[in-house]
Amino acid sequence: MVKCPRCGYDNLPSTTYCEKCSYIIKNPPVRQKKSGWNMGTAKKVALIIGIIAIALVLFSVIYNYSRPSNEESLNVIEADSNVQQSSSRPYQLKIIYGGDWYSNSGNANYLQNNTGHGTQLIKLDCASWDTVSVFVEKSDGSSEKMTVQLLRNGEVVAENSTTNSQLTFSYSS
Template structure:
């Protein structure tokens, strides 16, 4: 005879459930878990943190592979939906002058300084969508013509000139 631990009823030794209250009796293999995951709380937390870490690493790898390269991100889509190939330096400044000159140019918050003599063309460290500022002045005080051109992807987008020996040339441009 097997006594039920819940209600105390005496059951036959072959019964699986108490005949009085339906409690699963000891010694019965039905309904008992054998060899399940017996894991402590610390191990469960470590397992969850490990799964989250693996998910974040996978997300990071997938995200990095789906981002465009620097060259691709500088391509410009114009109004007719054509892609206009950009470059890492889409703007250039061309100074046409026989004497010595000085310039500050680029995106207004980070201007590049140039000082040179004679005709010179140089790249600006600006993106195609940046506002561009150019300030050029003669440093020799001569009265010859000084011309400054702002070139974007090979095309002149702004131009200014002066013949005065002390005057400055400025160009403010935003596409």
């Protein structure tokens, strides 16, 4: 038997409160909540950081695989009735001349050197937003007329002619 310290009543040993005056005889057992998240704060922080890291890795992988390649990003699409045509290099240089010639053309960062004879069409490595520079020189010293056309997606956007030995111009869209 357990005696109550306040009133002196004899209580059963398993009693927490006095049956006569309700005074606490011994400390009641502390019940712990049972939870699946019974872990320390450091573990919770590490788990959250891990989830964020995995999300960032997944985002970067998805972003890199969904981006167009450099060649695809230069595509220009034109609609011609029902037919769609695309071009990753929309500019071409057409040199109309009966003799030998030399050309230096393209954007300022990448100029292409070409030599040829007669009329030729040259694909330029320029994007649609580049400023295109053109320099063409006759190699045979002829006084024959030389015409140079700059085409963008097949259409003439700039043209110049001369009977002199050199022809220079630039084009910005």
